[in-house]
Amino acid sequence: MRSYIKANERLCLICNESLDTIHSLMDLSVFPSFLCASCRSKLKLHQKIYTIDGLQWHVLYEYDEFLERLFFRYKEQCDILLAPVFLEAIQDSIDRFQKFTVCTLCSSNEKYMHRAFDPLKEIFLSWNIPTQSPFYKRKDHKQSQLSKDQRQQVFKVLRKKEHYFLNSKNILLADDVCTTGSTLRAAVSLVLPQYVFVLSAHPLWIEDHRQMVVEKKGLFW
Ligand SMILES: [Zn+2]
Incomplete structure (x- = not known):
């Protein structure tokens, strides 16, 4: 580390x-x-597992104002030293990521150019976990400004890079914030992962998926 x-x-x-x-x-x-x-x-630990279309989604934190401010400081103000903070809570089981090809969701090209670092990749790298970036977005798509219908269009925006070599075994799909889950669902359909891991989920998403919580031991807790 x-x-x-x-x-x-x-x-x-x-x-x-x-x-x-x-x-x-x-x-x-x-x-x-x-x-x-x-x-x-x-930090509002959630540590729940949801089964969605037969796939286990691990959710580490509930997204709230504190986490929103922390992500803003890390991602937009480029306080890159914060990188290890987000996975500290599961550091005793952090090695379990090593069994997987961790595929991270991407920011748009515009965001990447502006920040000059990939925040999610850096979070994993700070714990020595290599990641793959098989996705790209066709244009900047800030979800909070989109209507529900427009969010569905994310399916048309998120793409898998052509000719990207990806070992299709043991893929773990990771994202930082699950707001509606539409980007993650689009990504699931593109790489068919074994697990989904999200650092944080929005309270509305948590409420909407209450019935899908499974009481079982997962990968990390
Ligand atoms: Zn402190």
């Missing part, structure tokens, strides 16, 4: 609080921490 220690003192990557003060037994954990207890508690 890459090191994000600043000037010999370990600092919370969100609020810069020192991590070298022992507040609780958690601070003595064998796993490295990038967050202070206060910031960690603000």
Whole structure:
């Protein structure tokens, strides 16, 4: 794992609080921490598994204002040091990603040019998990500005790169925010993954899919 220690003192990557003060037994954990207890508690862990069309979708967090601000700081303000924060909660089972070809959803070309980094790829890379990017979008498609009908059009916008070599065994499809799930469903139909993993799902999506939660042990929790 890459090191994000600043000037010999370990600092919370969100609020810069020192991590070298022992507040609780958690601070003595064998796993490295990038967050202070206060910031960690603000992340709304969801850790549920949904079965959608026979496929298990793992959802790590419930998307809320705190996470929205954190993603904004990371993706739009390019605070790239935040990368390891998003998977810290499952670091004891992080090696399980290695069994898969992790395929990440893409931003539009315009976004990529603006940011000059691929935020989702960087999140996995900060834990030494290589990813594949078999998708592209035909034009910038900011979902929050789209009507429901227009979102359905995402199916026509998301494409798999032609001639992209992808080992079709053990594909895990990953995305950062599941809002309506339409992009992910489009991606599922393109690469036929074994699992879907989303860092966070919107509360409305969670509510709409309540019936699909399965009470079983999944890959990461
Ligand atoms: Zn903090």
